[in-house]
Each structure stands twice: as structure tokens, then as C-alpha cells.
Amino acid sequence: MNQRNKLTVLFCLAAVCLAAVGGFYIGRNAGGIPEEKEPAVTEPTELQLLNREAVSHMSDEGKTIYVIGHKSPDSDTVCSAIAYARLLNLLGYTAEPRITMPVNNETKYILEQAGAEIPEILYSAAGETIFLVDHSEYVQAAEDMVDAHIVGIMDHHGVGAVNTGHQIVYEARPIGATATIVWLDYLNYGFEIDKQTAHLLLGAVLSDTSNLTGSTTTEADKKAVSALAEIAGVSDVDGFYRALHEQALSYEGMSDMEIMFSDYKEYEAGNVKYGIGLVSSVKEETSRELAERMKNIAEEAMASRDVDYMFASVGIREGDIKVDYIIPMSEASKELMEQVFPNYDEYDGTSFIFRNGGLGRKTKFVPGLNDFFAAHPHE
Ligand code: MN
Ligand code: MN
Secondary structure (H helix, E strand, C coil): CCCHHHHHHHHHHHHHHHHHHHHHHHHHHHHHCCCCCCCCCCCCHHHHHHHHHHHCCHHHHHHHCECCCCCCHHHHHHHHHHHHHHHHHHHCCEEEEEEEEEHHHHHHHHCCCCCCCCCCEECCCCCEEEECCCCCHHHHHHHHHHCEEEEEECCCCCCCCCCCCCEEEEEEECHHHHHHHHHHHHHHHCCCHHHHHHHHHHHHHHHCCCCCCCCCCCHHHHHHHHHHHHHHHHHHHHHHHHHHHHHCCCCCCCCCCHHHHHEEEEECCCCCEEEEEEEEEECHHHHHHHHHHHHHHHHHHHHHHHCEEEEEEEEEEEECCEEEEEEEHHHHHHHHHHCCCCCCCCEECEEEEECCCCCCHHHHHHHHHHHHHHHHHCC
């Protein structure tokens, strides 16, 4: 009998004992003795015990199971790995979460809020015992996944190329987040979710469903968010989402030049060449800060590209709100702005600010400049 079969027997024995004790208390209460305090842990139902039993035969060969998500890890991939590794621990397995590469700013924020540590990086999966979350494609997986011993997959995407001949735990649901499947498993196995795990899962569901507005959002995701928020003690869910969304756009750890050229495009109009780099922001305060940083590297940025004019466009796109801070990267670029787009709302010494509707690169900025160059050909 392996460890988990023993566990199952123990669970059943415990259930029988508690039923007997419960009966004793009912008897005592009937006799007028004050009611005893309820046991802290809710007893698993027969169905929950069966669900546990059904995953108690994974072929881990007694080794540590590494629970790991995809490359370029997002919050769903990281938080689901942590929460599911904990669930496997509760089921009697030795399991630890791993990541494929460093986490992004949003995930870092969620981990910090929850008080959880960043999982270690798994550099090679060769020869390791692996449970995949949030993906099932080798190209998205950690290095050498082809040579890993995969014991389970939990996902909410299409079926990928990962393949194995032996029996595995395979759970996929067409819903908003892998984290919601993890939450459902805690319910199905009858385990309480601790506060930190709830916080992590909450952040993951909010991130993957864009605060329950994404097209893949289901009733299960909504229920997960309300239940997890209560356990995590997060009363302002929208506020938590806004904060983590802002982190996603914070560009922390990137150099100013990397930010400037992370979404940069060049255009040619007649014999004029110009470039516009888009930078994303969530509020005006952040926009001003980013605009200042772009202005500081103006000379270096101009020198690094063969263009006549260059602009950074720091934009806010939140629901109906569209605001753009256009930073000219040279004196000639500034003069051009004043000539072509005199209808800006404010010039603060760094940026030309366009509020109502902004100055979208594709919709207004580029067409406006091209029209101007067509009407005023350079000598
Ligand atoms: Mn993902
Ligand atoms: Mn996901």
C-alpha cells in the first residue's frame, strides 16, 4: 500500500470516528448539556474523498513533482503552479512550484501582496517529474520538457503537442483561468483554501480575465473571484485589479531606451522619415513621469535611429478614456508638432497633451503627419 492509499484509508477512518463523536455530542445535547464548539475542519464528503482517491495514483515514482507553467510566465501560470503544488501537498504528494523564467512586474506585485515567495526557476525539465499548468505545448514549456516525466496537465487552452504514454491527471476546462480550475479542485477535494493561496488565485483569475471582462469569463470565474476575495480579505476587488494592472504597465526594471523602443515604428512620407514609440500608462501621474524619462533620453534616441523626426507617445487607454502625451525628441520635432497639431489641450514643457480621444498613432498621428508632408514637400 502506498502513502496515498494509506491516507485514503485514514480519511475514511477519521470520517467514521467523527461521525461517532458527532453522534455522541448530539446525544449529550439532547440530554441538556451545553453545545460543544464545532470542529474547525469541515469533514470531507464521500464524493470529495472519492475525488481525492481518483488522483491518488499519479505515477510520481516517489519523486518531487514540479508544478510549472509556460514561458514568459504570466500571473495565472505562476499563481496556479503555487496553489496547485499546495493542493498536491494536501493530497500527500511531495510537490513544489517552479517557473520557466523571471516573473513579470504584475506577478511580482501579486506575490508581494499575498506575502508569497517567487518560485525557483527550473532550467531543465529533463528527467524531472512534471505537472503542467496553463499550457500543453512543448514550444511554450520549460527547456527539455520532451525528456520529462509528465504526470498531469491542467489547462484552459486548446490541446497542445505534449504527449505521454502512461496514465496522467488531465483537467481542462473552457473557462477564464487555470486558477479557477485549481479553485474548483480545492472544492472538489474538500480542502480549505488558506488566505495566501486565496490571494494568489484571486490575482490570477483577475489577471487572466481582465477583471472578469474578458470573452472567456464564465460563471465559475465570477464565483471564484467572490469566494477567493472573501477568504483573502480583499474587500476592494476592483482596486486590487487596478493596482496589478498598473504594475503590468509599469516598465519597472526596463531601461528608458528599452521602453522607448518596445513598441516603436518608423514611417516614410515623401523623402521624410520619422518614428513614433508608444508607451502605455494608466493614469496622468504615471504619464508625466514616463514623459519626463522619454525626454531625458531624447538625444540618445534620435542618435540611435536614422530619422528626421521622432516622438514618444505615452498613452492612457482605460475604458472610454484616451489621453496621449506626445514628447518630441528634438527641437525640429517640437516645431513640427506645433505646426501640424495645434489643437493640443496643453503643453507642459515636456509633452503636448491630447485629452478627449487622444492622438492615436494609427488613427490620427500618422495620417496627420503624412497629410502635412504631402502638402509641404521637403526640399
Ligand atoms: Mn498563461
Ligand atoms: Mn491562463
